[in-house]
Amino acid sequence: MAVGNKDKIREIYEVLPKLNCGFCGFGTCGKFARAVAEGRASPFGCRQNLWPGYRISEIVGMKVPAYSYGFPVPFLSPLGVRPSLQALREQVRTLSQNVENILGRIEKLKARR
Structure with a gap:
């Protein structure tokens, strides 16, 4: 594994909630971060909080729209506050x-x- 890839995994991991719930299908946040860095998982695979997906997309160099099409923004009230x-x-x-x-x-x- 290249040093750059290790840095990318670490950076992705730091964005995640670190709950190790396994809802992403990888068991731990560390394994999920590695899968994303290797291109085996979507940046939006974290089911605990979708917001890190936008930051992870930036880290891996993926362009995504600021707002999805017809999908409500999760975890926000109508005023945009958690x-x-x-x-x-x-x-x-x-x-x-x-x-x-x-x-x-x-x-x-x-x-x-």
């Missing part, structure tokens, strides 16, 4: 309550039969 952890927790609570309400209504409908 929501706080507290706001996300509140959304989860609200969604969970909505699900519970729906399930309760379904049970009531089943009981009527």
Whole structure:
């Protein structure tokens, strides 16, 4: 492996969230970084956060549009600001309550039969 390639792998790795979740299909962020540097994976393979894909594209010399076609920008509110952890927790609570309400209504409908 060329020294330049090692530097590229390191630079790609530094951009990643380093969660080693394996959602990319490579097991660890280090293996994913190596696969991208070797051209075996898309710069947008990280499923935890798509934003590093733009920076990784720059590192590997790939040109990408600033905005995808018809795909919503992930993790941003309409104002373009990442929501706080507290706001996300509140959304989860609200969604969970909505699900519970729906399930309760379904049970009531089943009981009527």
